Amino acid sequence: MVPSTPLIALLLEGVPMLLFSLPLIAAASYVFAATHHELPAAIWSATVEWAIWLVGILGVVLLAVIVFGRLV
Amino acid sequence: MAKRKERPIQPPARRIVAVSPDDGAAIDLKQPELAAVLAWLIPGLGHLYQGRTRKGAISMGVVTIILLLGLWLGSGRVVYASRRPNDTRWWFVPQAGIGMVAIPAVMQSLAVNGPSREPIWLSGWLAPPLYDGQLVSRRYADRLVQTDPYLAEDDFFDRPPYRQFRADQISMWHHELGRFFELGTLYTVVAGMLNLLLIYDAWAGPMHPPKDKHQKKTDEPTDEPANGEPQGAPESESDQPA
Numbered sequence: 001m002v003p004s005t006p007l008i009a010l011l012l013e014g015v016p017m018l019l020f021s022l023p024l025i026a027a028a029s030y031v032f033a034a035t036h037h038e039l040p041a042a043i044w045s046a047t048v049e050w051a052i053w054l055v056g057i058l059g060v061v062l063l064a065v066i067v068f069g070r071l072v
Numbered sequence: 073m074a075k076r077k078e079r080p081i082q083p084p085a086r087r088i089v090a091v092s093p094d095d096g097a098a099i100d101l102k103q104p105e106l107a108a109v110l111a112w113l114i115p116g117l118g119h120l121y122q123g124r125t126r127k128g129a130i131s132m133g134v135v136t137i138i139l140l141l142g143l144w145l146g147s148g149r150v151v152y153a154s155r156r157p158n159d160t161r162w163w164f165v166p167q168a169g170i171g172m173v174a175i176p177a178v179m180q181s182l183a184v185n186g187p188s189r190e191p192i193w194l195s196g197w198l199a200p201p202l203y204d205g206q207l208v209s210r211r212y213a214d215r216l217v218q219t220d221p222y223l224a225e226d227d228f229f230d231r232p233p234y235r236q237f238r239a240d241q242i243s244m245w246h247h248e249l250g251r252f253f254e255l256g257t258l259y260t261v262v263a264g265m266l267n268l269l270l271i272y273d274a275w276a277g278p279m280h281p282p283k284d285k286h287q288k289k290t291d292e293p294t295d296e297p298a299n300g301e302p303q304g305a306p307e308s309e310s311d312q313p314a
Contacts, residue, residue: 012145012252017251020255023137023138023141023259024138024258024259024262026134027134027135027137027138027262027263027266028262028266030130030131030134031131031134031135031266031269031270032269034127034130034131034270034273035269035270035272035273035278035279036093036278036279037092037093037094037278038092038093038094038095038097038099038124038127038277038278039092039094039095040126040127042094043127
């Protein structure tokens with residue numbers, strides 16, 4: 001458990017693990033976009049594009065894991 | 073008649089530029105190697121040095137937030153350098169993509185395993201966990217007993233002038249943190265790997281777009297500055313004085 005305050009730790013315990021991936025996806029989308037573009041407008045539009053791709057790819061992987069997990 | 077001394081011709085100062093894939097504008101990379109080192113030390117610092125302020129500030133914020141979140145989730149224990157039997161911390165390799173945590177972690181590890189047998193920062197921040205049979209200084213042992221609720225006086229044998237640990241601290245950390253140890257590790261690993269991309273961007277500029285897109289852009293007339301070279305690799309240079 002995160003030894004900050006017990007309340008925060010309790011709250012974090014209740015957060016589904018899936019939600020912890022969202023900050024990582026957002027950060028990765030921005031960095032991927034920033035390493036391919038220079039203008040702020042282009043970076044932001046590419047960030048959205050990357051986020052959609054990452055959520056899609058990881059979502060399909062998660063779906064496959066769930067489906068195969070139920071079959072096996 | 074005195075022979076006039078000829079001044080050697082000064083070669084033009086090197087200036088390394090990259091080309092923005094969006095508008096074809098030149099990006100002054102200044103000293104790419106220095107920018108890469110700065111970007112490694114602190115995420116985004118290389119971009120700030122190059123004058124790419126907005127990109128640098130946002131990159132710094134994004135990667136630093138992920139890193140700090142990871143450290144917080146893992147109570148500051150998920151980044152440590154260790155290479156010993158049963159505890160080789162391979163996750164440190166990607167985590168070392170950020171110098172501001174890699175350098176203190178290596179220093180802590182060297183100090184704990186050095187003659188003083190105690191870390192530089194006695195709080196144990198970024199220090200490797202103690203293993204069964206490890207000798208530590210009395211001061212560090214006392215500090216751990218005082219601050220770590222999982223440790224007690226009984227966990228250390230007296231081995232003058234040191235004290236010998238007789239438990240497994242990494243197991244205690246896993247027990248205490250549960251899944252947050254892995255989560256913190258994941259966050260810090262991702263932050264380190266993302267910073268590697270930012271280091272490349274500071275060193276060489278934005279990655280080139282796919283060839284067909286790039287070709288289309290170069291075919292169109294652009295208001296590219298005269299000092300911009302078409303290929304933005306660090307090898308390119310122009311005659312503009314520094």
